[in-house]
Amino acid sequence: MKRRLTSQDAGEIFSELHKLWPDAHCELEHKTPFQLLLAVVLSAQTTDKAVNKALSPLLEKQPGFAPSDLVNLGEKKFLNVIKSIGLAPTKARNSVALARQLLSLHGGDVPMDRKSLEDLPGVGRKTANVVLNVIGGLPTMAVDTHVARVSVRLGLARPTENRLQIENDLLQIVPAEWGVQAHNLLIFHGRYHCTARVPKCEICPVKSQCRKIGVR
Ligand code: SF4
Structure with a gap:
């Protein structure tokens, strides 16, 4: 042995x-911490490629797409954006709730501590680890x-x-x-x-x- x-x-x-x-490198396309967080949440049980494909028209139109933009867009329209990926209805609901929570608790920023991240709707340990690694540079x-x-x-x-x-x-x-x-x-x-x-x-x-x- x-x-x-x-x-x-x-x-x-x-x-x-x-x-x-x-x-x-992380293959989920993003220009901001929020866009990465959103993409990671959407990537559960689907591929990075599928998430990039679903989000790219939106991000091309709104390169600075932020939590407030997602709240303004609303669950129904966002569901239409991500309808090609798995578990889209749940993910659309969680994403808008997540954006709302970022605005109400963190001034629209993505918090860089595990507890605050995992308290966000749809965010589990793996998602928090990706954000802390890619954005926070943590091991x-x-x-x-x-x-x-x-x-x-x-x-x-x-x-x-x-x-x-x-x-x-x-x-x-x-x-x-x-x-x-x-x-x-x-x-x-x-x-x-x-x-x-x-x-x-x-x-x-x-x-x-x-x-x-x-x-x-
Ligand atoms: S391909 Fe995978 S299983 Fe095979 S030697 Fe490399 S790391 Fe090991």
């Missing part, structure tokens, strides 16, 4: 992943389907359905120097290389370190 990965192994893995994905681990799959396969996290456990395993093992970038590097690797059905192990730059947990 192979030994468990150490933080040093994790550092080598992220160094290799960074060579492969030097431009790993948070937003565990989506790609991060969960790749972390477990690599051996950076123990196999589990519990995403909080995966997040905690990553926080333990990822060296500080990779803390901010780790999330996007794992997403890019999962989205474009270590895909769910056909991981490209033969040409993977971290194949010597990877534990290939659950890979047939």
Whole structure:
């Protein structure tokens, strides 16, 4: 049986992943913290691509689209904007409520602390982690389907359905120097290389370190 990965192994893995994905970044299009928060809320159970496609006509017309604009637009019209993505009615309702709460409690700004973020309608731990990472530059681990799959396969996290456990395993093992970038590097690797059905192990730059947990 192979030994468990150490933080040093994790550092080598992220160094290799960074060579492969030097431009790993959040692919949800946004120009402001609010637009990112909104996009992340909308991205639950759908792809970033679908969210970008739904929002792009609106954001092209209103590049500074802000909470007050969303409240003015209203739930019904916003539902029409996002109707192509999954769970649109619930997301439209939550988004307008979220915009209202940002205006009433935070002066229209996106708060940069976890508690205030998670108190917003439709915002859970993963969404808060993305915002704190991308906008706040903090070493948070937003565990989506790609991060969960790749972390477990690599051996950076123990196999589990519990995403909080995966997040905690990553926080333990990822060296500080990779803390901010780790999330996007794992997403890019999962989205474009270590895909769910056909991981490209033969040409993977971290194949010597990877534990290939659950890979047939
Ligand atoms: S070696 Fe295979 S399972 Fe491991 S990270 Fe690379 S593609 Fe994924």
